[in-house]
Amino acid sequence: MNSLVRKSAKLQHYEQQVDALKRGCFKDPFSFLGLHAISDTHSEIRCYMPGATNLSIKLAKQTLSCTRYPDSDLFILQLNNKDISAYQLVVDYSDCQVVCEDVYRFESSLDDNAMYLFNEGTLEHAYRHLGAHFIEFSAEEGVRFSVWAPNASSVSVIGEFNHWQRSQHFMRFHPASGVWDLFIPGLTQGQCYKFSITTLSGEVLEKADPFAFKMQQAPGTASVLQARPAAIELTDTMRAQRSKRNAVDAPISIYEVHLGSWQRGAEGRYLTYQELAQRLISYVTEHGFTHIQLMPISEYPFDGSWGYQPVGLFAPTSRFGGLDDFRYFVEQCHLANIGLLIDWVPGHFPSDPHGLHCFDGTHLFEHADARQGFHPDWNTYIYNYDRPEVRSFLVANAMYWLAEFAIDGLRVDAVASMLYLDYSRKEGQWIPNKYGGRENLGAIECLKQVNLRCYGNNPGIMMVAEESTAWPGVTRQVDHDGLGFGYKWNMGWMNDSLHYMQRDPLYRQHHHHELTFSMVYAYSENYILPLSHDEVVHGKGSLIEKMPGDDWQKFANLRAYYAFMWAHPGKKLLFMGSEIAQRNEWNHDQSIDWHLLEHLSHQGVQRTITLLNHVYRREEALHQLDTDPAGFCWIDNQNAQQSIFSFIRFAKKASNYVVVISNLTPAVYHDYCIGVPTAGEFEVILNTDDEQLFGSSVRVFAHTNKTITSSPIATHGQQHSIKISLPALATVYLKKVPDESIN
Known part of the structure; x- marks a missing residue:
């Protein structure tokens, strides 16, 4: 009687497991699947293989057929303990046979110490631990997948290698860190994958890997297996050049570029990173600029966002080529002694369903309260900077671009929106901090940590804040109660000077202060004077069309304004197309109007910029x-x-x-x-x-x-x-x- 009761209980237990496997909701797969002792003398190998017609276990000296559990895709083989050795799975499908490893025979390779630092908010190189990594483990080559989803009831890896079935590769959960991991042998670069996440309410989400090094292009939404790039090593000469060209006493003239619309190839195609390395770097060198600043190149699904709504923060966009091609572009900048800055977007993220929003069914990366977690201007979500794991994510992303690609620095987008809890919000639409103030204390601490760690680990770089308010100490050192940036965009100078230049000269005498006021605060921060893409879009018109008067006066005004800017204290930034006096607003869907250089007036503006850059660099x-x-x-x-x-x-x-x-x-x-x-x-x-x-x-x-x-x-x-x-x-x-x- 007792044996019948035990058998019935065992069968009932298996039925519960099978039901969970079918539903794709299995939180602890290693407790059931794989090899397990069932007595002192016997063990079972349990495998769940949807779609298989038969499954056998290949041992050292024999291959044994498994028994299918009734009405399921669960296969079981009972073995005498003395027969157990290393084994493989032989899976028969209706049209083929596959020999593979059992993923549930591998222990976890997750670094517990790294996970502790991740949970603490201090894991600078989180991208080396989380995500998908090609490793050799237990004498097998494969990919270790790991993802932070502490509130999920189940997570599995889905991809081309398992026909996107969420019930085949369930991941192991680590309660202490909230991280799931799984090692899958035999995978190759270029295969697409996602994480299938079952929430506590039973909803199934398919999410891209937040740490992926490569992403599909739209309309695809999957991550792509890509080996972590080998870090670019700078020579001692290059390190010295970087420190010299980014210093506060150096001539810094930045050419801001949107790679997709600087130049286009035949029939409007994008230029590749390889082509851009030849054409863009040569152009910048010829015309005397010292730096290139790229608008965001972290992978983004919507071209119309210009990259400011990224989904793959660790993936250089593949619009222009592969990871090796991007590395080549960076290396050519180094060889040409041209500084390279990248726009970085830690202020918000988009609502794409495969992205970070409600990642594990909860507001994991963003604040749950919309008054803190939703951005009304851009219909995007705001990171929860108070959460340590989010800080690890953002710090690691900043470090990734600097440490792995040795770029010169990051221009941090929309810093003001991070600093103020009431940014673009009306009374009653925001929550004060614990002191009753409007300062976002979590964001402040996050920015400080980013700057401390980026400068501390990468001497000679420059961190630049796009900060549009009078926040004190943006470029002051952190240990002197500053935010720790190296430079700040002078938005006040930009607004005042453009307002002045747009006025008819007859009335400029009444607004003289608009060109002199900037010197009242010129030394309060380390400033960059920006004429960026923001000034030539959304109906604002191009710079040349902002100038008053007839055509000759427009060009004369613009040349005089540029020369005033280049002489004014502060480093310089100019958006592409402005150096040739493009008449139309910038259009991200097409090339700059290079044909305008057929006209002497446009040639004159380009020559002015070239001459200004050379004089500026020559004259200390x-x-x-x-x-x-x-x-x-x-x-x-x-x-x-x-x-x-x-x-x-x-x-x-x-x-x-x-x-x-x-x-x-x-x-x-x-x-x-x-x-x-x-x-x-x-x-x-x-x-x-x-x-x-x-x-x-x-x-x-x-x-x-x-x-x-x-x-x-x-x-x-x-x-x-x-x-x-x-x-x-x-x-x-x-x-x-x-x-x-x-x-």
Whole structure:
């Protein structure tokens, strides 16, 4: 009687397991599947193989056929313990036979210490542990899958290798970390996969791997097996070059690029990373830029998001080629001594069903409360920065681009939206922090950790904040209560100066302060002056079309504005197309209007940018003291009536300086007197009215094109002065000729 009861209980137990296997909801597969002792003398091998007609166990000396459990895909083989050795599965299907390993005979290869750090929020290289990794384990080559889904009732790996069946490769759950893992032998690169997640409510979700190194292109939504790229190693020379070109006293001129629309190939196809490495780097070098900044290249499903709604944060987009092709592009930048920055988006993520939203059926990566977890401007979700695992995810992603590809730095998008709990929210639509304030304490701490770890592990990089408010200490060090960025975009300068330049010159005299106010706070942060993609989209018009007047005046205004920008304290950033005065707004679906260079006016703007970059890099006074008040002095910031601005930029050696004068009216002023600090001869090193730049070629020095000698007449608070002809709508740079060079 007792044996019958035991047999009945066992069968009932199996029925429960079979039912869970059928439903694809099995939280502890290793407790049932694989090899298990059933007595002191016997063991069972249990395998669940949907679609199999027969299953055998191949032992060292024999192959034994399993018994199918009634009305199921569960196969069982009972063995005497002395017969057990290494084994393989021989699976018969209606059209083929497959010999494979039993995934449930492998122990976990997960690093418990790494998982502790992941749960703590400090795992800098989480991408080396989570996701899909090709490894050799127990003498077998295969892939270790691991995913964080602490609230799931079951997780399985689905893919091309198991016909997307969620009941074949159930994963092992680690309650301490909330991570699931499974080692599957015999897989190859290029196979697609996802995680099938059964939630506590029984809903089945199919999610892409948050740590995948490659993703399918839309309309595909799967992750793709890809070996982790070998880290790019910089030579000592390259490391020194990186530190030098990113320093606060260096000339930094950034060319912002959307790879999909800079240039297109035949019939509108994308250029490849290989082609871009040749064309784009050569173009940037030719025209004097020091850095390239790529709009987001982490894999994103929707072209219209420009990359700002990424789903695969660890996957360089395959729109332009494979991982090796991207590595080649990066390496060519290094060889050309061109800095490479990448737009990074830690402020929000999209609602795509295969993405991070409600990843395990709960608000895992985002806040559950929509007042903290949903972004009203972009209809996206906001990371829960208070959660340690989310911090590990974001810190690791930042580290991935820097450590594995040795890029120069990250431009962090939408920092203001991260810092403020009430960002773009009305009263009652946000939750104060624990102190009653509007500061997002979790986001602040996350940004600090990102910057600390990125700078600490990658000397010589630059971390850049797109931060549009007056938040104090964005570029102050973390140990001095700052956020720890290296640079911040000067959005105030951008807004004020563009407002000014769009005005008719007749009315500029009433808004003179819009070009002078930036110097009130110019040294509060380490600034970059940006004219980015945001200024030439969404009905704002192109930069050239913002300029007032007839066509000649538009181009003259733009050239003068660029020269004012290049002389103003702060590093420079210009969006592609602006250097050729593209007339149309930027369109991500097509190439820049390169045909405009057939016209002299557009050639003139391009030459202006080239000349500005070369002068800017050559003249230490224009960049060396960008963050030091000693590097700037107004000559005259009060001449509102004539809309003339004049100032001096000094190098560390005070005798090395450049005088800058901008006349932003269409009138020419002859015999215009300007104060200078020292006696001597002065030469013109840039004049945006030069005929080679499509200007009217007014001579700055009426008597000669070469030099002019100062007079000992005090003007504008300076002890000496010179008289010049000031061209209409033009900016002029003057430099004192070194005494030893005067004959």
